[in-house]
Amino acid sequence: MTLAPAKVPICRENEVCAVGKTAIGPQSSPPVRVPTPEQLETIERQNAILEKASAEEILAWAVESYFPRFTMATGLGPEGCAIISMLAKIEPRVYIFNLDTGYQFSETLELRDRIAEKYGIVVDLQKPELSVDSYEAAHGGPIYQTDPDKCCFDRKVRVLQRVSRDFDAWATGIRRDQSPTRADTPIVRWDKKFGLVKISPLAAWTKNDVWKRIMDEKVPYNPLHDRGYPSIGCRPCTRAVTQGEDERAGRWTGTAKTECGLHTASD
Ligand code: SF4
Numbered sequence: 001m002t003l004a005p006a007k008v009p010i011c012r013e014n015e016v017c018a019v020g021k022t023a024i025g026p027q028s029s030p031p032v033r034v035p036t037p038e039q040l041e042t043i044e045r046q047n048a049i050l051e052k053a054s055a056e057e058i059l060a061w062a063v064e065s066y067f068p069r070f071t072m073a074t075g076l077g078p079e080g081c082a083i084i085s086m087l088a089k090i091e092p093r094v095y096i097f098n099l100d101t102g103y104q105f106s107e108t109l110e111l112r113d114r115i116a117e118k119y120g121i122v123v124d125l126q127k128p129e130l131s132v133d134s135y136e137a138a139h140g141g142p143i144y145q146t147d148p149d150k151c152c153f154d155r156k157v158r159v160l161q162r163v164s165r166d167f168d169a170w171a172t173g174i175r176r177d178q179s180p181t182r183a184d185t186p187i188v189r190w191d192k193k194f195g196l197v198k199i200s201p202l203a204a205w206t207k208n209d210v211w212k213r214i215m216d217e218k219v220p221y222n223p224l225h226d227r228g229y230p231s232i233g234c235r236p237c238t239r240a241v242t243q244g245e246d247e248r249a250g251r252w253t254g255t256a257k258t259e260c261g262l263h264t265a266s267d
Contacts, residue, residue: 032161033195040190043197047188051204056086058187058201062169063091066197069168071095073160073262074123076111077232078210078221079173079202085219086201088119097163099262100125101155102132103144103234107224114220126163128155144236148252152260160194160262169197174263175205178231179248181258193264207247233260 035043050058062070072087074080076098087094098104098112112123128135135154136142144151164170176185191198202210207230214221224232228240230247239250248258 031195032193035190043188043190047186050187053187055083055201055205056090058199059083059086059171060090062171062199062201063087063094066167066169067091067094069166070171071097071163071167071169072171073163074098074173075233076108076115076123076222077173078214078225079175079205081111081115081219081221082210082213083171083173083201084115084119084121084123085213085217088121092119092121095124095167096121097124097126099156099159100127101234102127102135103155103236105222105224105232105235105238107222108232111220111222118220126159128159130154142236144234148237148255148257149261152257157193157261164194164196167196169199170194171199171201172263173202174200175202175207175210177206179246179258182263 046061050061053061072080072083072094074084074096084096087096098108100109112125116122130138142151170191174182174185176183185200185203187201187203188197188199190196213219222229222232228242229238229250230241231251232238233251237252239253241247241250252258
């Protein structure tokens with residue numbers, strides 16, 4: 001399948017776009033770019049074409065269209081590791097980073113070393129402004145139990161907002177069958193929250209597809225998956241699941257929260 005790259009420039013922050021609006025975000029957040037109607041039309045058209053493409057074809061298209069302003073954020077879950085194994089063959093210089101909240105499992109950070117060893121790809125750690133100690137001191141202790149939305153916003157969303165300013169497009173490992181909130185994930189869409197083209201090459205994949213790739217290609221993965229953790233986030237907000245439970249049931253147990261704020265459908 002041959003896919004034409006999207007040759008559509010993205011409006012930079014503080015520029016006046018063709019629609020006549022200066023790209024400025026909410027007051028408390030960094031400026032966010034806004035697309036022109038033509039850009040949105042191109043994205044929709046590409047999305048329709050890419051719906052039938054393989055994950056490798058989608059990534060090759062993303063690289064051709066946006067590299068070096070193409071990035072990927074990963075929590076080093078099985079999907080992210082599968083994508084890294086593809087990018088290692090397509091374009092290993094793509095900037096890949098992890099939102100290092102300071103609360104991650106040691107197994108997750110060790111996986112980063114194994115990825116570097118196997119593919120020569122160093123997943124960069126992007127950290128929040130405040131260390132865990134300073135953050136907890138400023139809030140009178142950890143707030144992941146009392147206000148996990150704020151904790152995720154400060155330690156994940158803000159960090160991605162900061163990183164996104166240097167890129168035009170980002171890849172994620174989300175799949176439609178992971179949860180009802182992800183069921184309508186398009187392959188390509190405009191991400192309003194971060195002012196980037198958002199590309200989900202595994203949107204149409206199943207969990208079995210991901211694990212087949214990992215086993216076939218001997219892709220390094222987090223050993224916690226073999227101990228009952230299908231979805232792994234920060235240590236205080238992740239538990240093992242029991243048989244029959246939803247694969248994301250172990251995230252933020254006991255709260256109504258289901259997403260960290262990076263992948264909200266309305267954005
Ligand atoms: Fe904080 Fe938990 Fe969100 Fe991690 S997952 S940033 S610890 S609320």
